[in-house]
Amino acid sequence: MLLQIDVNSEEALYTQLANQIRYGIARGYLQPDDPLPSVRNLASELGINMHTVSKAYNKLKEEGIIIINRSKGVRISSKVFADRKTGYETILEEKIRQLVSQSICNGIGEKRFLGVVENVFKKMRSGE
Amino acid sequence: MLLQIDVNSEEALYTQLANQIRYGIARGYLQPDDPLPSVRNLASELGINMHTVSKAYNKLKEEGIIIINRSKGVRISSKVFADRKTGYETILEEKIRQLVSQSICNGIGEKRFLGVVENVFKKMRSGE
Amino acid sequence: MLLQIDVNSEEALYTQLANQIRYGIARGYLQPDDPLPSVRNLASELGINMHTVSKAYNKLKEEGIIIINRSKGVRISSKVFADRKTGYETILEEKIRQLVSQSICNGIGEKRFLGVVENVFKKMRSGE
Amino acid sequence: MLLQIDVNSEEALYTQLANQIRYGIARGYLQPDDPLPSVRNLASELGINMHTVSKAYNKLKEEGIIIINRSKGVRISSKVFADRKTGYETILEEKIRQLVSQSICNGIGEKRFLGVVENVFKKMRSGE
DNA sequence: GTGGTCTAGACCACA
DNA sequence: GTGGTCTAGACCACA
Numbered sequence: 143m144l145l146q147i148d149v150n151s152e153e154a155l156y157t158q159l160a161n162q163i164r165y166g167i168a169r170g171y172l173q174p175d176d177p178l179p180s181v182r183n184l185a186s187e188l189g190i191n192m193h194t195v196s197k198a199y200n201k202l203k204e205e206g207i208i209i210i211n212r213s214k215g216v217r218i219s220s221k222v223f224a225d226r227k228t229g230y231e232t233i234l235e236e237k238i239r240q241l242v243s244q245s246i247c248n249g250i251g252e253k254r255f256l257g258v259v260e261n262v263f264k265k266m267r268s269g270e
Numbered sequence: 271m272l273l274q275i276d277v278n279s280e281e282a283l284y285t286q287l288a289n290q291i292r293y294g295i296a297r298g299y300l301q302p303d304d305p306l307p308s309v310r311n312l313a314s315e316l317g318i319n320m321h322t323v324s325k326a327y328n329k330l331k332e333e334g335i336i337i338i339n340r341s342k343g344v345r346i347s348s349k350v351f352a353d354r355k356t357g358y359e360t361i362l363e364e365k366i367r368q369l370v371s372q373s374i375c376n377g378i379g380e381k382r383f384l385g386v387v388e389n390v391f392k393k394m395r396s397g398e
Numbered sequence: 399m400l401l402q403i404d405v406n407s408e409e410a411l412y413t414q415l416a417n418q419i420r421y422g423i424a425r426g427y428l429q430p431d432d433p434l435p436s437v438r439n440l441a442s443e444l445g446i447n448m449h450t451v452s453k454a455y456n457k458l459k460e461e462g463i464i465i466i467n468r469s470k471g472v473r474i475s476s477k478v479f480a481d482r483k484t485g486y487e488t489i490l491e492e493k494i495r496q497l498v499s500q501s502i503c504n505g506i507g508e509k510r511f512l513g514v515v516e517n518v519f520k521k522m523r524s525g526e
Numbered sequence: 527m528l529l530q531i532d533v534n535s536e537e538a539l540y541t542q543l544a545n546q547i548r549y550g551i552a553r554g555y556l557q558p559d560d561p562l563p564s565v566r567n568l569a570s571e572l573g574i575n576m577h578t579v580s581k582a583y584n585k586l587k588e589e590g591i592i593i594i595n596r597s598k599g600v601r602i603s604s605k606v607f608a609d610r611k612t613g614y615e616t617i618l619e620e621k622i623r624q625l626v627s628q629s630i631c632n633g634i635g636e637k638r639f640l641g642v643v644e645n646v647f648k649k650m651r652s653g654e
Numbered sequence: 655g656t657g658g659t660c661t662a663g664a665c666c667a668c669a
Numbered sequence: 670g671t672g673g674t675c676t677a678g679a680c681c682a683c684a
Contacts, residue, residue, distance in 0.1 A: 154659060161368050168371040181672060191661050196672075204460070207375050209534055212672045213669045225377030231386065234373060238390050240289050241365055246296040247335050249353030250362065252391045258359065259387055262366050263380045278465055282683060319684055410674060417624050424627040437657060447676050452657075463631050468657045469684045481633030487642065490634070493625055494646050496545050501618060502552040503591050505609030508647045514615065515643055518622050519636045538668060575669055 147188055155190055159198035164207065167222055169266045174223075178208065178216040275316055283318055287326035292335065295350055297394050302351070306336065306344040403444055411446055415454035420463065423478055425522045430479075434464065434472040531572055539574055543582035548591065551606055553650050558607070562592065562600040 145166075147158045166172040178184070181199065185192045199216055202208045206226055209219050245255050273294075275286045294300040306312070309327065313320040327344060330336045334354055337347050373383050401422075403414045422428040434440070437455065441448045455472055458464045462482055465475050501511050529550075531542045550556040562568070565583060569576040583600060586592045590610055593603050629639050 156659080161371065164371040164375050165367065168374040180670075182670090192672095193662095194660060197659085199672090205375070210672070211534070212538075212667075213670080214533070215671060222375055223377055227376055230373075230376045231378065231382075234369065234378070234383075235386050235390060237369055238387055239293065239394075241362065241369075242387070242390050242394065243289065243292040243296040245358075245362060246394075247292050247333070247350055248358045249351050250359065252388075255362075255391075256384065256387060258363050259366055259370070259384060260380075262363060262370050263383075266370065266374075277470070278467070282468075284683080322684065325683085412674080417627065420627040420631050421623065424630040436655075438655090448657095449677095450675060453674085455657090461631070466657070468682075469655080471656060478631055479633055483632055486629075486632045487634065487638075490625065490629060490639075491642050491646060494643055495549065495650075497618065497621055497625075498643070498646050498650065499545065499548040499552040501614075502650075503548050503589070503606055504614045505607050506615065506618065508644075511618075511647075512640065512643060514619050515622055515626070515640060516636075518619060518626050519639075522626065522630075540668080578669065581668085 145184070145188065147190065149190075155194050156198040156201065159188075159195065160201050163198070163202060167207070167218060172218050174218050174220045176218045178218070180215050273312070273316065275318065277318075283322045284325040284329065287316075287323065288329050291326070291330060295335070295346060300346055302346050302348045304346045306346070308343055401440070401444065403446065405446075411450050412454040412457065415444075415451065416457050419454070419458060423463070423474060428474050430474050430476045432474045434474070436471055529568070529572065531574065533574075539578045540581040540585065543572075543579065544585050547582070547586060551591070551602060556602055558602050558604045560602045562602070564599055 145159065145162050147155055147162070149155070151158060153161075163172065163178070172178075178199070179187065181192055181195045185195045188195070199208060199210060203210050206224075207219055207222055208216055210216050242255060245251075250258075273287065273290050275283055275290070277283070279286060281289075291300065291306070300306075306327075307315065309320055309323045313323045316323070327336060327338060331338050334352075335347055335350055336344055338344050370383060373379075378386075401415065401418050403411055403418070405411070407414060409417075419428065419434070428434075434455070435443065437448055437451045441451045444451070455464060455466060459466050462480075463475055463478055464472055466472050498511060501507075506514075529543065529546050531539055531546070533539070535542060537545075547556065547562070556562075562583075563571065565576055565579045569579045572579070583592060583594060587594050590608075591603055591606055592600055594600050626639060629635075634642075
């Protein structure tokens with residue numbers, strides 16, 4: 143699976159990395175129990191610092207998405223798709239509320255917004 | 271319209287403020303051509319720094335959502351709901367892609383995600 | 399409140415620091431809404447690196463014990479004593495099970511173990 | 527007695543193993559003078575490295591809990607329950623202090639903490 | 655002035 | 670070989 147980061151983005155490098163990995167899982171490119179590159183290897187591959195990769199991995203660990211083993215390396219949790227966090231839906235709703243407000247202010251109403259959402263899901267399923 | 275900010279939030283104050291204003295517009299509490307409080311007044315009302323309010327207003331101005339006029343003050347643009355930015359839908363799709371990835375990794379599939387989106391729109395329409 | 403760390407300890411510096419702060423709260427030396435020293439000040443005071451202090455603070459933030467505000471600094475959460483984590487009691491029981499096993503293997507039975515626990519609480523209440 | 531280790535745990539394998547053996551003794555599943563499997567056998571049985579088992583055994587030997595004899599193998603010390611280490615109670619108190627601090631910060635007071643401790647002892651006695 | 659991010663580089667424990 | 674911890678030092682956004 144190809145991981146890409148944009149050094150010029152406003153988004154922190156470690157956040158981009160975490161996003162990409164979550165995206166890879168959502169699209170099915172990364173599956174439960176799949177191994178991830180070691181901290182050092184991924185860092186040198188992406189041309190960024192070890193600690194930045196480590197920070198991304200630790201964030202995903204906290205979210206229960208990956209398993210980090212000090213001597214055996216990193217892999218996708220076998221429980222990635224489990225419905226764990228009770229609080230998550232509340233956070234999600236708040237984030238969607240912000241996106242929806244912004245969309246309305248940009249002339250994008252409910253129909254079109256739902257269209258974009260469905261489009262994203264469709265692309266993910268097709269592995270695009 | 272009541273604007274509320276949470277100084278304990280992780281979100282920057284100026285971002286909160288911009289979000290609240292966009293939300294107010296989306297819900298219909300703020301309408302095209304409605305005036306907004308002056309930078310000074312809003313700052314003292316919220317107990318925050320003038321620069322913070324100014325930063326929020328400037329962000330909204332750049333988005334074409336409000337009009338800032340030195341002598342006549344600040345007001346909602348008459349073209350708020352216009353479908354201006356050709357680039358916006360691309361940004362929106364990227365943001366939704368991130369939210370969807372995260373949701374899938376937390377056990378929330380398409381049906382439930384769409385449910386949350388529809389719920390947000392419903393609450394907005396009912397002015398909740 | 400005096401924070402002390404032991405550079406020669408097996409325990410990581412950032413863990414020691416987090417422990418000391420939790421201990422200070424438990425004894426009542428640090429109270430809800432009390433400010434904590436800035437990352438840089440505490441680091442120079444303890445003669446350790448900024449990042450180490452930052453890591454300790456971030457751990458406590460994740461636990462909901464302190465509030466970190468990028469521009470206003472760090473303080474004890476007003477909800478420190480709230481009964482938040484549903485999973486915490488399970489973790490606690492496991493840790494106690496390990497301690498109890500070890501104690502029994504060292505000739506310390508239930509009575510004496512409970513004595514030590516009560517003693518710890520007593521010392522905390524008296525602010526010792 | 528069944529020894530189980532969890533390769534996904536945050537805890538080092540050798541620590542888990544030592545904990546399990548102490549726990550087995552505390553519950554009475556392993557008794558003074560009982561033999562333990564050889565390093566090689568236990569390692570292959572658990573599917574882990576010999577060095578890991580060896581490290582766990584050596585830790586327990588240093589604690590005076592097991593006896594390692596090159597020709598006669600490994601067995602539980604006949605003096606396991608003896609009150610040997612004068613320093614142990616100090617270490618125990620420090621560990622309990624940390625647990626208690628953390629518990630208080632999570633809304634668990636003295637009564638509830640003591641309840642958990644008593645519960646652990648009860649489960650051990652009943653061989654659960 | 656505050657914490658956040660990133661880099662470069664060292665040393666360590668576990669397996 | 671693996672991730673974890675710690676340091677030193679730089680630059681940045683927010684207020």
